[in-house]
Amino acid sequence: MEAMKETVEESLREMRETFASGRTRSLKWRKAQIGAIYEMVKDNEDKICNALFQDLGKHSTEAFRDELGVVLRTATVAINCLDKWAVPKHSKLPLLFYPAKGKVISEPYGTVLVLSSWNFPISLSLDPLIGAIAAGNTVLLKSSELSPNASAFLAKTIPAYLDTKAIKVIEGGPDVATILLQHQWDKIFFTGSPKIGRIIMAAAAQHLTPVTLELGGKCPTIVDHLTISKNIKSVVKRIAGGKWGSCNGQACISVDYVLIEKSFAPTLIDMLKPTIKSFFGEIPKESGCLSRIANKQHVRRLSRLLSDPRVQASIVYGGSIDEDKLYVEPTILLDPPLDSEIMNEEIFGPILPIITVRDIQESIGIINTKPKPLAIYAFTNDENLKTRILSETSSGSVTFNDVMIQYMCDALPFGGVGESGIGRYHGKYSFDCFSHEKAIMEGSLGMDLEARYPPWNNFKLTFIRLAFREAYFKLILLMLGLKR
Amino acid sequence: MAAKKVFGSAEASNLVTELRRSFDDGVTRGYEWRVTQLKKLMIICDNHEPEIVAALRDDLGKPELESSVYEVSLLRNSIKLALKQLKNWMAPEKAKTSLTTFPASAEIVSEPLGVVLVISAWNYPFLLSIDPVIGAISAGNAVVLKPSELAPASSALLTKLLEQYLDPSAVRVVEGAVTETSALLEQKWDKIFYTGSSKIGRVIMAAAAKHLTPVVLELGGKSPVVVDSDTDLKVTVRRIIVGKWGCNNGQACISPDYILTTKEYAPKLIDAMKLELEKFYGKNPIESKDMSRIVNSNHFDRLSKLLDEKEVSDKIVYGGEKDRENLKIAPTILLDVPLDSLIMSEEIFGPLLPILTLNNLEESFDVIRSRPKPLAAYLFTHNKKLKERFAATVSAGGIVVNDIAVHLALHTLPFGGVGESGMGAYHGKFSFDAFSHKKAVLYRSLFGDSAVRYPPYSRGKLRLLKALVDSNIFDLFKVLLGLA
Numbered sequence A: 001m002e003a004m005k006e007t008v009e010e011s012l013r014e015m016r017e018t019f020a021s022g023r024t025r026s027l028k029w030r031k032a033q034i035g036a037i038y039e040m041v042k043d044n045e046d047k048i049c050n051a052l053f054q055d056l057g058k059h060s061t062e063a064f065r066d067e068l069g070v071v072l073r074t075a076t077v078a079i080n081c082l083d084k085w086a087v088p089k090h091s092k093l094p095l096l097f098y099p100a101k102g103k104v105i106s107e108p109y110g111t112v113l114v115l116s117s118w119n120f121p122i123s124l125s126l127d128p129l130i131g132a133i134a135a136g137n138t139v140l141l142k143s144s145e146l147s148p149n150a151s152a153f154l155a156k157t158i159p160a161y162l163d164t165k166a167i168k169v170i171e172g173g174p175d176v177a178t179i180l181l182q183h184q185w186d187k188i189f190f191t192g193s194p195k196i197g198r199i200i201m202a203a204a205a206q207h208l209t210p211v212t213l214e215l216g217g218k219c220p221t222i223v224d225h226l227t228i229s230k231n232i233k234s235v236v237k238r239i240a241g242g243k244w245g246s247c248n249g250q251a252c253i254s255v256d257y258v259l260i261e262k263s264f265a266p267t268l269i270d271m272l273k274p275t276i277k278s279f280f281g282e283i284p285k286e287s288g289c290l291s292r293i294a295n296k297q298h299v300r301r302l303s304r305l306l307s308d309p310r311v312q313a314s315i316v317y318g319g320s321i322d323e324d325k326l327y328v329e330p331t332i333l334l335d336p337p338l339d340s341e342i343m344n345e346e347i348f349g350p351i352l353p354i355i356t357v358r359d360i361q362e363s364i365g366i367i368n369t370k371p372k373p374l375a376i377y378a379f380t381n382d383e384n385l386k387t388r389i390l391s392e393t394s395s396g397s398v399t400f401n402d403v404m405i406q407y408m409c410d411a412l413p414f415g416g417v418g419e420s421g422i423g424r425y426h427g428k429y430s431f432d433c434f435s436h437e438k439a440i441m442e443g444s445l446g447m448d449l450e451a452r453y454p455p456w457n458n459f460k461l462t463f464i465r466l467a468f469r470e471a472y473f474k475l476i477l478l479m480l481g482l483k484r
Numbered sequence B: 001m002a003a004k005k006v007f008g009s010a011e012a013s014n015l016v017t018e019l020r021r022s023f024d025d026g027v028t029r030g031y032e033w034r035v036t037q038l039k040k041l042m043i044i045c046d047n048h049e050p051e052i053v054a055a056l057r058d059d060l061g062k063p064e065l066e067s068s069v070y071e072v073s074l075l076r077n078s079i080k081l082a083l084k085q086l087k088n089w090m091a092p093e094k095a096k097t098s099l100t101t102f103p104a105s106a107e108i109v110s111e112p113l114g115v116v117l118v119i120s121a122w123n124y125p126f127l128l129s130i131d132p133v134i135g136a137i138s139a140g141n142a143v144v145l146k147p148s149e150l151a152p153a154s155s156a157l158l159t160k161l162l163e164q165y166l167d168p169s170a171v172r173v174v175e176g177a178v179t180e181t182s183a184l185l186e187q188k189w190d191k192i193f194y195t196g197s198s199k200i201g202r203v204i205m206a207a208a209a210k211h212l213t214p215v216v217l218e219l220g221g222k223s224p225v226v227v228d229s230d231t232d233l234k235v236t237v238r239r240i241i242v243g244k245w246g247c248n249n250g251q252a253c254i255s256p257d258y259i260l261t262t263k264e265y266a267p268k269l270i271d272a273m274k275l276e277l278e279k280f281y282g283k284n285p286i287e288s289k290d291m292s293r294i295v296n297s298n299h300f301d302r303l304s305k306l307l308d309e310k311e312v313s314d315k316i317v318y319g320g321e322k323d324r325e326n327l328k329i330a331p332t333i334l335l336d337v338p339l340d341s342l343i344m345s346e347e348i349f350g351p352l353l354p355i356l357t358l359n360n361l362e363e364s365f366d367v368i369r370s371r372p373k374p375l376a377a378y379l380f381t382h383n384k385k386l387k388e389r390f391a392a393t394v395s396a397g398g399i400v401v402n403d404i405a406v407h408l409a410l411h412t413l414p415f416g417g418v419g420e421s422g423m424g425a426y427h428g429k430f431s432f433d434a435f436s437h438k439k440a441v442l443y444r445s446l447f448g449d450s451a452v453r454y455p456p457y458s459r460g461k462l463r464l465l466k467a468l469v470d471s472n473i474f475d476l477f478k479v480l481l482g483l484a
Helices: A002-021 A027-043 A045-056 A060-085 A123-134 A148-161 A174-181 A194-205 A225-244 A262-280 A296-307 A362-367 A383-392 A428-433 A458-469 A472-479 B009-024 B031-047 B049-060 B064-090 B127-138 B152-165 B178-186 B198-209 B233-244 B266-281 B297-308 B363-369 B384-393 B429-434 B459-470 B473-480
Strands: A089-091 A101-108 A111-115 A138-142 A167-170 A187-191 A211-214 A220-223 A257-261 A315-317 A331-334 A351-357 A375-379 A397-400 A435-442 B093-095 B104-112 B115-119 B142-146 B171-173 B191-195 B215-218 B223-227 B256-262 B316-318 B332-335 B352-358 B376-380 B398-401 B436-444
Touching: A002 A111, A002 A138, A002 A167, A002 A174, A027 A045, A027 A060, A027 A123, A027 A148, A045 A060, A045 A148, A060 A123, A060 A428, A060 B459, A101 B384, A111 A123, A111 A174, A123 A138, A123 A148, A123 A187, A123 A428, A138 A174, A148 A167, A174 A194, A187 A194, A194 A211, A194 B198, A220 A225, A220 A362, A225 A257, A225 A262, A225 A375, A257 A262, A257 A362, A262 A315, A262 A331, A262 A351, A296 A351, A351 A362, A362 A383, A375 A383, A383 A397, A428 A435, A435 B384, A458 A472, A458 B064, B009 B115, B009 B142, B009 B178, B031 B049, B031 B064, B031 B127, B031 B152, B049 B064, B049 B152, B064 B127, B064 B429, B115 B127, B115 B178, B127 B142, B127 B191, B127 B429, B142 B178, B152 B171, B178 B198, B191 B198, B198 B215, B223 B233, B223 B363, B233 B256, B233 B266, B233 B376, B256 B266, B256 B363, B266 B316, B266 B332, B266 B352, B297 B352, B352 B363, B363 B384, B376 B384, B384 B398, B429 B436
Parallel strands: A111 A138, A111 A187, A138 A167, A187 A211, A220 A257, A220 A375, A257 A351, A331 A351, A375 A397, A397 B436, A435 B398, B115 B142, B115 B191, B142 B171, B191 B215, B223 B256, B223 B376, B256 B352, B332 B352, B376 B398
Antiparallel strands: A089 A101, A101 A435, A315 A331, B093 B104, B104 B436, B316 B332
């Protein structure tokens, strides 16, 4: 640990020195670094897919769709848009201040810390990294020890492609994170659980370090079967894809549970079963298309969630567990009790509770009994229901008639609210996330108003009052002696 | 005399519960309610200015002009702007979508965070209480205001006026000190807005971390003024004087804290300052009624200590008189105090102005950069290159060239700190945004589904995905037509 402490201190010292040298301010440098990340991913597609397969049993297509492709796209967008993003924004100033000028420039915070997660270890490391670099910061990335192959790949390969004096990678677990958090950073970006998010923010508070926390929650999926019945097949496919098709339910925006009217639940279940089979075959464990559970700890956690006898009784599909193979079968529950543990913590796994309601409108009430999630999904064509969902619930985002795909939309900010997080990124929001918006006002030494200076008298007071009201006409009258 | 009502954890908890119920009932969401509250705040400004001025005179000895202009007028403008723009601010913002999420439309919806806490400061007790409350109400939140106990007359008047005019089911004031503030900080808020010192800022953020509550911290720092010889000396000096002693007698977060200039120019600068100081405040400035007094004996003693330090007391070149009974310290200028003296180690927040001389002005950048980032940094010069370098390389909440403090009044510029001087920003639309959650909304169609999204995964699917991710139309068509 002593060695690690020294490594951290030395890294910080070097990154701060590099930042102070001004090298990272150059847009050319930033684009070159981001270009290098692009090259790194393109050159090492096989290695990366292999690492993800080793860590999570992730299929290479899924790996490309959810991680490599995302990073390539993020890098492309950043390089193409950086010039635009970095342009100062000019502000209009009131006439009173003429000829003063105002603008806002985005400046890098300085030396920032990115703490990544294990479920999408490549994209959740490189996406924030690209944002931090685009904004001109020096960055230290700590990848998750729970995805050791991906972490090792990043630790080994990033130094080969990027400016090592400005961008560094550290591997390790909570003990390394603890050492990192004792130091002062100019910004901390964390992806993970709300529990650890609190610890990060508390540590950041000691140094007044601003944070972005991308956390999680139970992302509900409302299925208004009456208004989408024509497309029910698509709906079922999307829900199944959103649950089991992306890291097997272990994503912050995974479909956590479904809300549907009681009468339709059996149909939904009957359609989900063959859909799962069409995705993963008769024996999902052997399909090669279903990611594994992260580790034995998480398998035991999921097992515990299922162990409640009332929850056991609600299993209508699946339920088998193979701890050694880190496998939990795609499982569907029908109406587990709302006060069961599985309905009160983020599942983060391949278990899908279906909660039935008498009227789909009741979904909103149920959603609101839980902390604000990262995403709410709703399959409906009922405009009134859409409006109600938007105005009566709160979440990081709302997606109608699909799941997960909001992640790919750069024009939308990606982040949580309440328990699901603080701050946001993606696209230009990533650039902003790692920038301080500095206001710049330039006044003129030429035009000076006596009324600004003491000693005070009634004339000056009236003048200034009118000036603030922008009552220019009255102001002129005052100056001409025509107003008292 | 009635016994003071206890406000502890139980009372704080009940208060939050009550306000949360109002918020959940939708009391604060509608445009009408927000407009009504804002108009009531305007009535307070219009009908109660004399009482406000009187309270400020009691608490701070603040001259009428300062109270009228820097507290009431600024608030009036802030309310006026909110009333004029609220519909715009509340409207959803359309976002651009791309080929990957086609067909889809996206928007960003502003929603209130819920129940928020505003903790105000003593130096501009009305401005710093009501301005954030304007933001909170505009954004549709329920709000609790805790004014500073160090300005008791203002605190009492704020309580009386807000209770008289605003909707008590959603807007409340809690008076008090450490006990009451601690009780409030134990609760779960949806946002905390704090104005005050960096030391307490840490405490606030640490408390917020327990509930993952996002914060805006408007703190302070030592705002430097760099004075170039290539400037208009008279205008420069007048603006520094009124920005320092004319704004609550140096007790403002963006007060010019110390001056940096060349050894050569310093004597001219000091002579000009002495001349203008006498014009503004007479031969005996300590007796001038045109300056606020020191807020209380604690701060008086603190400032005394700064002046009395060995190696500092002999550097006084103007002023230095003290009157503890009346809590007055004369405008005091010091020349070349040691860099490690107390007066150069903490935010002065008073009528003392050290001038540090350098061999050449370039050195000022290093001096500023070696210190914590301030809320504001000022530069007086005609030199365009110097202005550009200053704006680009000095990090501060905001930069003002050729003036002091006025950027506070500009609603088109974000007002906030960075590093030790704070996080987050407000004023104008930035206030509305500070108290809003920007919810991402994606509308997708149930048509146009791509098999590429779902398992089982295959080479063809991988190729197609790659094309979609690159949003490269030609590759995409090739793949669809089976030509690649």
